[in-house]
Amino acid sequence: MARITAGIATSHVPAIGAAIDNGKTGDEYWAPVFAGYDWTKEWIRDNTPDVVILVYNDHASAMMLDIVPTFALGFAEEFEPADEGWGARPVPTVINDTDLAGHIAEQLVIDEFDITIMNDIKVDHGLTVPLSLMFGQPSEWPCKVIPLAINVTQFPTPSGDRCWQLGAAIRDAVRSFPEDLTVQVWGTGGMSHQLQGPRAGLINPEFDNAFLDNLTSHTTALRHITRLEYLRQAGTEGIELIMWLVMRAALGKSVEELHRFYHVPASNTAVGHIVLKALD
Amino acid sequence: MARITAGIATSHVPAIGAAIDNGKTGDEYWAPVFAGYDWTKEWIRDNTPDVVILVYNDHASAMMLDIVPTFALGFAEEFEPADEGWGARPVPTVINDTDLAGHIAEQLVIDEFDITIMNDIKVDHGLTVPLSLMFGQPSEWPCKVIPLAINVTQFPTPSGDRCWQLGAAIRDAVRSFPEDLTVQVWGTGGMSHQLQGPRAGLINPEFDNAFLDNLTSHTTALRHITRLEYLRQAGTEGIELIMWLVMRAALGKSVEELHRFYHVPASNTAVGHIVLKALD
Amino acid sequence: MRHRLYPLEDLEDIPGTTVFTAKRSRQAYHLHKFCMSLMDAANREAFKQDERAYLDRFRMSEEQKQAVLDRDFSRLIDLGGNIYFLVKLSNTDGWSTQKAVGSMTGMTADEYAAMMRAGGRSPEGQRSIRDNLK
Amino acid sequence: MRHRLYPLEDLEDIPGTTVFTAKRSRQAYHLHKFCMSLMDAANREAFKQDERAYLDRFRMSEEQKQAVLDRDFSRLIDLGGNIYFLVKLSNTDGWSTQKAVGSMTGMTADEYAAMMRAGGRSPEGQRSIRDNLK
Ligand SMILES: [Fe+3]
Ligand SMILES: [Fe+3]
Numbered sequence: 001m002a003r004i005t006a007g008i009a010t011s012h013v014p015a016i017g018a019a020i021d022n023g024k025t026g027d028e029y030w031a032p033v034f035a036g037y038d039w040t041k042e043w044i045r046d047n048t049p050d051v052v053i054l055v056y057n058d059h060a061s062a063m064m065l066d067i068v069p070t071f072a073l074g075f076a077e078e079f080e081p082a083d084e085g086w087g088a089r090p091v092p093t094v095i096n097d098t099d100l101a102g103h104i105a106e107q108l109v110i111d112e113f114d115i116t117i118m119n120d121i122k123v124d125h126g127l128t129v130p131l132s133l134m135f136g137q138p139s140e141w142p143c144k145v146i147p148l149a150i151n152v153t154q155f156p157t158p159s160g161d162r163c164w165q166l167g168a169a170i171r172d173a174v175r176s177f178p179e180d181l182t183v184q185v186w187g188t189g190g191m192s193h194q195l196q197g198p199r200a201g202l203i204n205p206e207f208d209n210a211f212l213d214n215l216t217s218h219t220t221a222l223r224h225i226t227r228l229e230y231l232r233q234a235g236t237e238g239i240e241l242i243m244w245l246v247m248r249a250a251l252g253k254s255v256e257e258l259h260r261f262y263h264v265p266a267s268n269t270a271v272g273h274i275v276l277k278a279l280d
Numbered sequence: 281m282a283r284i285t286a287g288i289a290t291s292h293v294p295a296i297g298a299a300i301d302n303g304k305t306g307d308e309y310w311a312p313v314f315a316g317y318d319w320t321k322e323w324i325r326d327n328t329p330d331v332v333i334l335v336y337n338d339h340a341s342a343m344m345l346d347i348v349p350t351f352a353l354g355f356a357e358e359f360e361p362a363d364e365g366w367g368a369r370p371v372p373t374v375i376n377d378t379d380l381a382g383h384i385a386e387q388l389v390i391d392e393f394d395i396t397i398m399n400d401i402k403v404d405h406g407l408t409v410p411l412s413l414m415f416g417q418p419s420e421w422p423c424k425v426i427p428l429a430i431n432v433t434q435f436p437t438p439s440g441d442r443c444w445q446l447g448a449a450i451r452d453a454v455r456s457f458p459e460d461l462t463v464q465v466w467g468t469g470g471m472s473h474q475l476q477g478p479r480a481g482l483i484n485p486e487f488d489n490a491f492l493d494n495l496t497s498h499t500t501a502l503r504h505i506t507r508l509e510y511l512r513q514a515g516t517e518g519i520e521l522i523m524w525l526v527m528r529a530a531l532g533k534s535v536e537e538l539h540r541f542y543h544v545p546a547s548n549t550a551v552g553h554i555v556l557k558a559l560d
Numbered sequence: 561m562r563h564r565l566y567p568l569e570d571l572e573d574i575p576g577t578t579v580f581t582a583k584r585s586r587q588a589y590h591l592h593k594f595c596m597s598l599m600d601a602a603n604r605e606a607f608k609q610d611e612r613a614y615l616d617r618f619r620m621s622e623e624q625k626q627a628v629l630d631r632d633f634s635r636l637i638d639l640g641g642n643i644y645f646l647v648k649l650s651n652t653d654g655w656s657t658q659k660a661v662g663s664m665t666g667m668t669a670d671e672y673a674a675m676m677r678a679g680g681r682s683p684e685g686q687r688s689i690r691d692n693l694k
Numbered sequence: 695m696r697h698r699l700y701p702l703e704d705l706e707d708i709p710g711t712t713v714f715t716a717k718r719s720r721q722a723y724h725l726h727k728f729c730m731s732l733m734d735a736a737n738r739e740a741f742k743q744d745e746r747a748y749l750d751r752f753r754m755s756e757e758q759k760q761a762v763l764d765r766d767f768s769r770l771i772d773l774g775g776n777i778y779f780l781v782k783l784s785n786t787d788g789w790s791t792q793k794a795v796g797s798m799t800g801m802t803a804d805e806y807a808a809m810m811r812a813g814g815r816s817p818e819g820q821r822s823i824r825d826n827l828k
Contacts, residue, residue: 014791060778061733065726067347068719070394075582083733085785102582109436110562112445114350114394117434117582119589153778154397155705155715156389165392172561192814195777197768199710200795201806203814228700231708232821265810267792294647294657340644341599345592348585355716363599365651382716390696397716399723433644435571435581452695472680475643477634479576480661481672483680508566511574512687517643545676547658 002100002174002181006047007247007255007276008040009215010133012056012188014125015267017089020132033271036261037133040275043258044134049184051097051144053104053170053250054127055243056188057152059084061124068154069116071166073105074123074147082122091128091137097144100177104146107173113166123147130188133273152189152240160230161223163242167249174250187247189240191262192233193269202235203270209262211241212274215248216257222248237269252280282380282454282461286327287527287535287556288320289495290413292336292468294405295547297369300412313551316541317413320555323538324414329464331377331424333384333450333530335523336406336468337432339364342398348434349396351446353385354403354427362402371408371417377424380457384426387453393446403427410468413553432469432520440510441503443522447529454530467527469520471542472513473549482515483550489542491521492554495528496537502528517549532560573689580642588640590619594628595645598652607652634664707823714776722774724753728762729779732786741786768798 016033019025025034058064061082063072079094108115127147135142148170151157158166167185174183191208194200214222222245230239248255259275296313299305305314338344341362343352359374388395407427415422428450431437438446447465454463471488474480494502502525510519528535539555571579578584585592594615597603607614615625627635628649636646643661650660662672675681685692705713712718719726728749731737741748749759761769762783770780777795784794796806809815819826 060726060730060776060782064719064776064778065723065730066398066400067349068397068399068716069347069349070389070396072396075586077586083735085732085738085782086788087735098583098586105582106436106568107561109350109438110564112439112442112562114396114438114442116350116352116396117348118346119348119585120346153714153776154719155713156386158389158394159392162392162394169561176561192817194711195791195795196771196798197710197712198799199708199815199820200799201810201815202817202820203810204817205813207817226699228704231705231711231713233817236711236713264813267790268795268810268814270814340592340596340642340648344585344642344644345589345596348582355720357720363601365598365604365648366654367601378717378720385716386702387695390698392696399719433580433642434585435579449695456695472683474577474681475657475661476637476664477576477578478665479574479681479686480665481676481681482683482686483676484683485679487683506565508570511571511577511579513683516577516579544679547656548661548676548680550680 002177002179002183004171004174004183004185004250004278005049006278007185007187007251008134009187009244009247010130010273011190011266011269011271012126012129013266013269013271014084014129017125017129017132020137021089033263033266036263036271036273039259040134041136043275048142050181051100051146051183053146053148053183053185054130054188055148055150055186055246056126057240057243058149059124059126062121063149064153068151070151070158071113072116072118072149073101074121075101075117075119076121079121079123079147081128082124084124089128091132092140094123094127094141094145094147097146099179100181101146103177104170104173107176108169111169113169121147126188130186150243152242157227157239158242159227160225160242160245163245164223164249167246170246171250171252185247185250187244189243190238191241191270191272192235192238194235195237195268201268203264204233205264205270207233208270208272212260212262212272215244215274216255216276219248251276251278254279282457282459282463284451284454284463284465284530284558285329286558287465287467287531288414289467289524289527290410290553291470291546291549291551292406292409293546293549293551294364294409297405297409297412300417301369313543313546316543316551316553319539320414321416323555328422329462331380331426331461331463333426333428333463333465334407334410334468335428335430335466335526337520337523338429339404339406341404342401343429344433348431350431350438351393352396352398352429353381354401355381355397355399356401359401359403359427361408362404364404369405369408371412372420374403374407374421374425374427377426379459380461381426383457384450384453387456388449391449393449401427406468410466430523432522437507437519438522439507440505440522440525443525444503444529447526450526451530451532465527465530467524469523470518471521471550471552472515472518474515475517475548481548483544484513485544485550487513488550488552492540492542492552495524495554496535496556499528528556531556531558534559575686575689575692578637584640588642591624591636591639591641592645594618594620595648598648604652633660637664709820709823709826712771718774722776725758725770725773725775726779728752728754729782732782738786767794771798
């Protein structure tokens with residue numbers, strides 16, 4: 001039986017990827033950012049899952065122009081990194097687990113999620129930066145990855161509560177998969193940031209830290225934060241935090257916080273990172 | 281306030297489109313098929329809606345290869361007919377009502393449907409044949425059309441009951457649109473047919489007629505026909521009938537049957553057609 | 561969590577029927593890419609000029625290419641294909657959908673057309689492989 | 695039917711903020727098509743060679759073209775643009791995302807960078823236009 005053992009959430013700022021790719025992780029600006037991930041890089045060496053279900057948003061790299069899916073499941077065998085305007089990141093090809101992905105698709109549709117299956121996507125920094133943060137610069141990623149892209153950009157975006165329901169359904173789907181697999185669910189994006197207009201640069205540490213505080217045991221409040229409230233409090237791009245709720249719901253009722261990190265800034269963004277162990 | 285006044289269901293066989301385009305509607309083979317639509321062509325002259333929400337499935341013309349959405353709403357200003365391998369059908373460009381489409385998208389996402397917005401699609405026979413059947417060969421379609429494509433081909437397909445829920449939500453969405461608009465919902469595809477394998481050519485008049493009988497007032501039974509049951513009873517492509525359920529649910533509790541037609545065959549398919557008036 | 565209303569394996573219990581799944585879609589991805597390329601008149605022309613050379617532009621399996629050259633629709637279904645993609649090929653050839661579909665039944669085009677005119681294939685004995693064995 | 699938890703108009707009540715909707719996405723469809731074309735190195739090269747000629751390949755409005763030539767990101771947002779598309783342009787120029795984003799704030803790049811290092815823009819007074827008027 002497959003089981004979800006842990007969840008990881010992290011911001012996925014493109015500049016973090018550039019700092020890694022250009023060997024700047026030791027720079028004065030970047031060193032404090034990367035220090036926040038040292039614990040996790042150590043921990044995950046002994047806790048590498050077979051599969052990561054990686055919840056991210058595509059940043060107008062593979063979707064958003066002609067097609068805007070609410071929930072999109074990557075179903076190709078492999079995913080190459082996208083060229084976001086300055087060449088593709090020099091990172092390994094992402095390898096899917098299509099058996100598990102197919103099972104999850106089946107089960108999600110039975111559970112009345114109207115998912116979209118994507119048979120050909122390039123994956124952008126939203127997916128590859130978290131992999132680099134946790135696994136460094138290997139020649140191959142040490143596990144398979146199922147990309148799950150969520151529309152957080154074009155309104156109407158799904159509600160936080162719908163994302164929670166999706167996470168809970170993913171949990172059920174994984175637990176009903178007969179193969180003996182260790183699965184992690186990662187939620188990416190956030191924390192507070194706004195990348196447009198005169199209000200750009202907004203950072204709300206109070207909101208961010210309350211979110212981190214509540215993520216372990218006070219999740220009801222988080223489920224009911226409206227889309228409007230995210231925009232007001234955490235900036236237009238802070239709404240990416242709804243993807244953390246997919247991860248949290250997938251872990252079940254009880255979790256233990258293993259590690260937490262918060263830092264301002266990375267480029268325009270507040271960086272948040274948390275590692276949660278599933279107890280149920 | 282916008283209101284849904286009527287619903288139309290019809291098969292959307294490509295050969296019917298070819299018969300129209302090639303002037304063969306009076307041929308011995310085709311005349312009985314087209315006779316079944318005479319009543320409706322007459323009726324719709326006095327009952328042309330402002331907008332048709334046209335529920336159809338794309339037949340690997342604009343989707344299905346790289347992207348397989350469960351529910352896809354067309355959101356371009358216009359849609360050209362697809363070239364399905366023998367040139368595009370000589371029919372007018374389909375013009376969208378993006379105001380209403382945008383409102384429906386908003387409301388469906390609030391109602392927890394995980395729709396996909398398509399900003400660039402060509403529309404195939406699934407959408408254009410019903411328009412030709414009802415409106416003939418005008419130089420412009422006499423109303424706007426919102427394409428709503430449903431995956432009925434690649435498993436997992438949505439359940440009939442999920443389609444019913446979608447129809448009910450479309451009803452709510454239309455009724456909460458402030459503009460004074462007359463809207464029809466059309467469900468297309470079906471009836472029994474199978475286009476593959478040694479079992480191709482399957483036709484089940486008993487199943488089809490029961491479906492037509494129950495569509496007006498005994499809808500609970502129809503909602504719970506499983507995907508497996510459609511395949512067993514109505515053939516692999518007979519499952520297109522789930523799109524009729526979207527139409528029926530959008531009409532509300534009470535409807536009056538204005539017209540009905542059933543004929544075998546058109547090419548590989550049993551042709552069914554029904555016109556329902558919304559009474560609520 | 562909602563439960564399946566039937567075991568997934570039951571989808572394989574229908575006589576003469578292959579259910580098109582996400583997995584089969586992967587198997588036929590490049591075959592289907594070829595089929596959809598025929599939605600363009602210039603591509604149809606190029607295909608007609610030299611079928612083999614045109615097919616070699618696509619990362620299809622050799623078996624899939626041969627089945628296309630043979631217009632063996634049954635085999636193409638076996639190799640993951642779905643009829644909605646495959647009719648782009650038969651349409652390119654100027655075949656009717658009835659001709660393409662009928663070619664999978666083991667009947668001649670005339671026999672199949674006659675069966676359809678007479679009301680089509682009866683569902684009797686066509687619902688379940690298991691039940692037929694009883 | 696679920697009801698909105700807030701009036702849709704409230705999305706316009708946030709200071710200095712434009713919410714990207716399906717409607718705005720339509721307005722910027724061809725602008726965004728241009729932006730995504732820059733995900734290809736050869737296209738970036740062609741754009742750099744002759745920006746105006748390259749832009750003329752796209753059915754963008756004249757205002758959108760001019761705003762691209764001016765690298766006026768505020769104006770591009772006004773004209774329907776979304777930052778995730780627009781950064782393809784700033785990335786092509788070799789700008790950091792911080793430079794592109796900061797250019798919309800009325801601050802110099804150094805001022806904006808300094809604000810971010812000091813903890814970013816406070817949300818105080820930035821939550822609601824209505825509340826600010828009270
Ligand atoms: Fe992001
Ligand atoms: Fe069809």
